[in-house]
Amino acid sequence: MPHASPNGGPIGIFDSGVGGLTVFREIARALPHESLIYLGDSARVPYGTKSPQTVVRYSLEAANHLLARGIKMMVVACNTATSAALPALQEKLQIPVIGVIEPGARAAVKQTRGKIGVIATEGTVKSKAYTRAIHALEPYINVIESAAPLFVSLAEEGWANTHVAREVAEIYLEPLIDSGIDTLVLGCTHYPILRPTIEQVVGDQVAIVDSAETTAECVREIVERDYARRAGQAPAATPGVHTFLVTDAEERFRRIAGEFLEQEIERLELVSL
């Protein structure tokens, strides 16, 4: 077992690649004293087109790796992995495991006047996980889910703010706008990278729910409740340490993550799951 850290161990954040960095960034902002370990399964990205069974297997492998590094909580920062593997992870792991779908659904239900649009990968849309999570909170809300797979490559390739991205966004979003949605959930952790473009297309009559922010809020609540419970154990006053693990192509990750987080990626390791 790794040595106990003053804060009870780092928070593990898992994604198929770089998309979960949007969640990582919000958690780092909300909890600057917590140490974070980010694991991106870049050897097997993307998960969005893979079968649920395969995604469950990959997610359990990632969880085992993070557990061996002494995490106190696991955040599944990938919608596809959340929709396919969250129940299996919650069953197997003895620590809190939170996904990105439930926080996104809760935030959308709070915002909406009755009609929610969800854009996500093919895998997430097929799972109907957002519709289920929203209807569990409020059964009468109208939910329309739609796949927007090209957003992932546009984000990955650095084309988020181009005319091409704008045109793709119009093609994906116009049917949702026409159907009268008042709230749009960015149901893939890559999509916040395209948020300015998406906002231009949907206009200010549609509220945007970014599950990165709402998930970080949820993580903060759990961490603070935990400190309150273990009275006297205040969080360390020093800044948390950020460690990054990838399963392939670490230089590519260093570049993309460095640009996105606007920080030097110092602790980066290549691991095998």
Add this chain to the structure above:
Amino acid sequence: MPHASPNGGPIGIFDSGVGGLTVFREIARALPHESLIYLGDSARVPYGTKSPQTVVRYSLEAANHLLARGIKMMVVACNTATSAALPALQEKLQIPVIGVIEPGARAAVKQTRGKIGVIATEGTVKSKAYTRAIHALEPYINVIESAAPLFVSLAEEGWANTHVAREVAEIYLEPLIDSGIDTLVLGCTHYPILRPTIEQVVGDQVAIVDSAETTAECVREIVERDYARRAGQAPAATPGVHTFLVTDAEERFRRIAGEFLEQEIERLELVSL
């Protein structure tokens, strides 16, 4: 060992996903009596952004699987796998192994008046495999390689003939056109799916080399030479059997392959490498 087939075993065709179907189609046209086994590693697609070591490992696993099915020849129908793993495969396997780069380079050298453009994935461009293959044939030819990664997702998502694809093609290809290329190699097996769009952008002053066609030609030569050598062993007169193996998401493959090949995908198996 599997039982001997009249033609000496099927031809194995390997790709990271669906892109190699462009090569499969040309081989099936050139050699209608040969049985073909196509293996798409859909659980780990795409290879284009992965490290060479990882691509070598995946390619050797694929080769072992195909060998166990008695193939007489292996075609690496993926530029990234060819550039990273062809030497390792040729060293390990006791059967002919052909990639897509050498045939493409040869066809380009035949066509060009002196300046060749190559578009490919990030991995292939970084490897400089096309420049090396072209210079091995003709050292004084000017070669410009350029990555066009979004073409893969546009092809995979069925956006090949859209206005968006046209705009992306203009952004990728204009620097090559401006630099005066007279020949353009489609250095990724996905790209022939976008060929009409690419042709519109480059115009008729630039010759297009599609490595699917030239690779099929190369496979036909080897097969016919083999029959000539084993005198009396003529190819079977019955149509070859086409078998498809994927490592994930077989229904997605069935749909995309069926549309692309314009045939029902009857023999489709999910395998684990």
